[in-house]
Amino acid sequence: MRILLTNDDGIHARGLEALTEAVKDLGEVEVIAPEQEQSAASHSLSLHRPLRVRQHGPGRRSVDGTPADCVYLALHHLLRDARPDLVLSGINHGPNLATDVFYSGTVAAAREAALAGLPAVAFSLVAFKAFDFSHAAAFARRVVQAHQARPLPPGMLLSVNVPQGAPAGATLTSLGRHSYGSDVSEKDDPRGRPYFWIGGTSYGYEKLPGTDVVAVHDERKIAVTPLALDLSHAQGVAALQGWLPG
Ligand code: MN
Secondary structure (H helix, E strand, O other), X not given: OEEEEEOOOOOOOHHHHHHHHHHHHHOEEEXXXXXXXXXXXXXXXXXXXXXXXXXXXXXXXXXXXXXXXHHHHHHHHHOOOOOOOEEEEEEEEOOOOOOHXXXXXXXXXXXXXXXXXXXXXXXXXXXXXXXXXXXXXHHHHHHHHHHHHOOOOOOOEEEEEEEOOOOOOEEEOEOOOEEOOOOEEEEEOOOXXXXXXXXXXXXXXXXOOOEHHHHHHOOOOEEEEEEOOOOOOHHHHHHOOOOOOO
8 A cells, every 4th residue: 555644844844754653564655745844834736936856765755835735746746656545644733623624734735635536634733832743643553554444435534633642532523613812913023114923822612512622622532523625505505595696
């Protein structure tokens, strides 16, 4: 089996190293990851500049682009004659819970593979410092083994969030609801021009049963969320019947 590994924290990230170590003897592993950190890059593609690929030893390459660039280039060019059977992204240095999946480069890399019809799994460690990847890496290994025993369907996209410390098992979840607040800090630079830092720092979540945030934060379980690739909204179509101007 061929496995493509990527991430959004960059080729030198410890989470990617932990993931590589965990699965490298389970198949033919290729690592193609961004040269620089690309967290919150979401699903952007670099269509307006060239991309460079750098070799970092056998089966290990970086791309000076986004996570989605890496997977696109891997599937449609670099590995086109030896397409992977499974794509893994991560292990992200931080959570990708609830609406994080819209911003996440880790999830986007996996989604790019799923859009190309491959099963893909994004792994994220729910921690903000003192990252211990051991439990997440061990679970990633078991996920690959589970796929080998019973293959994930083509195009299946999973987002896995692993709590810090020993987890109390794993569970299938849906996306929850959370917020980091919506902080904007404004200051003046030394030349008197204002600058802005965006990004919230006050975290809260809703206690909705069966959701990823509750599984991870309250139950200390590994949350495995299958993600749909179709964002269209059937209820929206129903709610807007007769609304459209002619
Ligand atoms: Mn990241």
